[in-house]
Amino acid sequence: MKSDAVIELRNVSKAYERHTVLRNINLQVRAGEFLTLLGPSGCGKTTILRLLAGFEQADSGEILIAGRDMRALPPEQRHINTVFQSYALFPHLTVFENVAFGPRLQGVRGADLQERVLEALRMVKLEDYSARRPGQLSGGQQQRVAIARAVVNRPLVLLLDEPLSALDYKLRKAMQIELKQLQRRLGITFIFVTHDQEEALSMSDRVAVMNAGRIEQLGTPRQIYETPENLFVARFVGEINTLFGRVVAVDPPYYDICVHERIVRLKSKFIFASGDRVNILIRPEDLRIWREHEGSDEERATLFPAAVEDVVYKGSTVDLIIRLDNGDRLSTTQFFNEDDQAIVNLDFQPGERVFVDWVHDWEVILPHED
Amino acid sequence: MKTREPFKWVAVGTIWTWLALFALLPNAMVLVASVLERGQDQFFAFAFTLASYRRLLDPLYLSVLLDSLYLAALTTVLCLLIGYPFAYLLAQAPARRRALLLLLVIIPFWTSSLVRTYAMVILLKTNGLINQMLLGLGWISEPLELLYTTPAVIAGMCYALLPFMILPLYAALEKLDRRLIEAAHDLGAGRVTIFRRVIIPLTLPGIIAGAMLTFLPALGMFYVADLLGGAKTMLVGNLIRDQFLAARDWPFGSAASAMLTGLMALLMWAYYQSSRRANRGALP
Ligand SMILES: Nc1ncnc2c1ncn2[C@@H]1O[C@H](COP(=O)(O)OP(=O)(O)O)[C@@H](O)[C@H]1O
Numbered sequence: 037m038k039s040d041a042v043i044e045l046r047n048v049s050k051a052y053e054r055h056t057v058l059r060n061i062n063l064q065v066r067a068g069e070f071l072t073l074l075g076p077s078g079c080g081k082t083t084i085l086r087l088l089a090g091f092e093q094a095d096s097g098e099i100l101i102a103g104r105d106m107r108a109l110p111p112e113q114r115h116i117n118t119v120f121q122s123y124a125l126f127p128h129l130t131v132f133e134n135v136a137f138g139p140r141l142q143g144v145r146g147a148d149l150q151e152r153v154l155e156a157l158r159m160v161k162l163e164d165y166s167a168r169r170p171g172q173l174s175g176g177q178q179q180r181v182a183i184a185r186a187v188v189n190r191p192l193v194l195l196l197d198e199p200l201s202a203l204d205y206k207l208r209k210a211m212q213i214e215l216k217q218l219q220r221r222l223g224i225t226f227i228f229v230t231h232d233q234e235e236a237l238s239m240s241d242r243v244a245v246m247n248a249g250r251i252e253q254l255g256t257p258r259q260i261y262e263t264p265e266n267l268f269v270a271r272f273v274g275e276i277n278t279l280f281g282r283v284v285a286v287d288p289p290y291y292d293i294c295v296h297e298r299i300v301r302l303k304s305k306f307i308f309a310s311g312d313r314v315n316i317l318i319r320p321e322d323l324r325i326w327r328e329h330e331g332s333d334e335e336r337a338t339l340f341p342a343a344v345e346d347v348v349y350k351g352s353t354v355d356l357i358i359r360l361d362n363g364d365r366l367s368t369t370q371f372f373n374e375d376d377q378a379i380v381n382l383d384f385q386p387g388e389r390v391f392v393d394w395v396h397d398w399e400v401i402l403p404h405e406d
Numbered sequence: 407m408k409t410r411e412p413f414k415w416v417a418v419g420t421i422w423t424w425l426a427l428f429a430l431l432p433n434a435m436v437l438v439a440s441v442l443e444r445g446q447d448q449f450f451a452f453a454f455t456l457a458s459y460r461r462l463l464d465p466l467y468l469s470v471l472l473d474s475l476y477l478a479a480l481t482t483v484l485c486l487l488i489g490y491p492f493a494y495l496l497a498q499a500p501a502r503r504r505a506l507l508l509l510l511v512i513i514p515f516w517t518s519s520l521v522r523t524y525a526m527v528i529l530l531k532t533n534g535l536i537n538q539m540l541l542g543l544g545w546i547s548e549p550l551e552l553l554y555t556t557p558a559v560i561a562g563m564c565y566a567l568l569p570f571m572i573l574p575l576y577a578a579l580e581k582l583d584r585r586l587i588e589a590a591h592d593l594g595a596g597r598v599t600i601f602r603r604v605i606i607p608l609t610l611p612g613i614i615a616g617a618m619l620t621f622l623p624a625l626g627m628f629y630v631a632d633l634l635g636g637a638k639t640m641l642v643g644n645l646i647r648d649q650f651l652a653a654r655d656w657p658f659g660s661a662a663s664a665m666l667t668g669l670m671a672l673l674m675w676a677y678y679q680s681s682r683r684a685n686r687g688a689l690p
């Protein structure tokens with residue numbers, strides 16, 4: 037067993053009645069890391085947290101916390117605290133009493149209690165609100181009380197179930213940064229749940245992408261985004277274009293792949309045989325657009341002819357919807373670049389003829405899935 | 407909006423007339439009667455006096471009042487002790503069973519409580535069902551004296567008033583957010599702590615409402631004391647009834663009645679104050 041894992045799930049499965057919710061989950065969470073469970077609604081993220089907190093029992097497999105098997109331990113005896121999706125603050129208690137709830141149960145009293153609670157409230161910038169009731173606070177403030185109420189217990193691991201999903205965009209962004217800073221400062225292991233891929237990528241040390249009760253991929257945000265291991269992960273963590281191809285010549289790790297009647301030579305860590313069908317995945321920002329007058333004739337021979345279908349101005353970028361002449365639709369993101377005369381070149385018109393290619397090596401080649 | 411004015415006036419007017427005729431007027435009459443003198447051959451003589459109120463301070467009548475308060479309080483506490491676990495199970499039960507249990511709570515309302523009190527007489531009397539059963543089982547050798555005792559009165563009042571305790575408790579417990587209980591567990595609380603620090607405070611409005619709905623009627627229920635307590639138990643309700651129907655001392659009966667109404671009003675005011683305090687700072 038790895039010694040740096042505070043939490044370890046081994047072959048954990050869980051079903052409600054006949055409906056299987058988690059299938060053979062294996063996961064090791066390292067001490068002090070910010071791990072995010074990312075996946076669509078209903079994929080089992082909350083269920084994993086509930087198993088860790090002790091509200092549910094696994095049907096099979098082991099759950100180890102700090103090396104100890106947790107199955108027999110009720111929630112109140114686990115060294116884990118949860119920030120609930122609905123906050124679940126006690127409406128009849130003041131902010132102070134809400135935060136003091138845990139420490140009191142640990143026998144902290146008097147000046148010690150006062151100090152510890154206020155310290156937690158200071159951490160979330162709510163020390164002036166200690167006499168209020170939860171009902172008198174805004175959503176963002178309630179969120180922060182929920183965080184203070186959990187971290188004041190100095191848990192080994194903090195579980196956060198979509199803690200930001202109820203907040204509006206701006207507040208969510210601000211809280212993402214605050215949470216991340218808090219986690220660094222406290223050094224507590226965070227297991228964070230979200231269905232928002234941007235949130236997951238920007239906050240986490242590692243991300244576990246989940247689908248239908250399975251972990252599809254576990255890795256750093258960069259690994260998840262740049263080298264997705266399957267189509268689900270590729271599509272779930274951000275927009276991606278899929279080009280269909282067929283392997284025509286093999287020279288591992290290089291493969292000649294026929295894409296829309298053009299042969300491209302690409303590198304892949306997968307092993308393919310000649311004749312295999314593959315998907316070539318390219319992020320919108322990795323596609324390059326050439327205008328009709330750009331590039332030499334021989335350069336052009338390797339490009340894909342297309343037409344601009346739609347232009348979406350987004351402030352710092354311009355998104356183009358491109359239709360290849362063979363019918364595939366691609367979405368691209370072009371950045372304004374002030375060092376470049378490109379700035380004038382972003383003035384695309386719908387219907388305009390263009391050529392498309394991508395920065396080779398930035399694509400991901402995956403076996404075709406039906 | 408204009409077209410609805412007449413309807414509004416008729417609706418509101420009807421309610422006010424009704425209340426004025428059947429609530430305000432009788433109470434006003436009781437209040438007036440309570441400060442009149444007792445008449446020779448009429449019910450009262452039209453002369454002002456506070457004699458009836460002074461008579462109420464007689465230790466004899468004060469002890470009746472204290473007995474009544476004590477019995478009503480005891481009834482309330484017993485109803486709470488029986489009603490809370492029942493309401494808790496009711497709120498936890500799956501939807502279908504819950505409907506059935508609720509029906510069981512409500513069924514007694516289909517019969518008048520007077521009739522139900524007579525049913526208790528049949529159960530409790532010397533050769534009643536309970537004694538016969540205990541004798542039949544050989545647990546006792548001669549019948550127990552059950553009827554015409556204070557416990558019989560308390561049992562009868564609990565029986566009559568239990569639904570009024572259960573229903574508000576159920577309403578409060580059903581609203582209780584289960585996630586708060588999980589949150590308390592998560593923060594390290596065991597069952598007892600959760601019950602004391604989360605469940606009870608959050609269902610307090612239901613507890614108070616149930617206590618009011620049990621305590622206030624318990625003060626005035628004279629027929630239960632009559633039928634199950636015999637002549638031994640004299641409560642405020644009996645006292646008032648006797649003044650009007652037996653002693654024919656209407657001013658004194660009115661004074662006792664006015665005092666009871668005043669006492670109830672005071673309790674309701676206290677309830678209103680406490681609920682206002684509890685609501686301050688709760689969810690808007
Ligand atoms: N108590 C329960 N009883 C039955 N099914 C449940 C229960 N809790 C969750 N589920 C089901 O388990 C699946 C996973 O739920 P959950 O872990 O909450 O997903 P997520 O948090 O990823 O949205 C869902 O299909 C949900 O309907």
Ligand SMILES: [Mg+2]
Nearest residue numbers: 078081082197
């Ligand atoms: Mg969830």
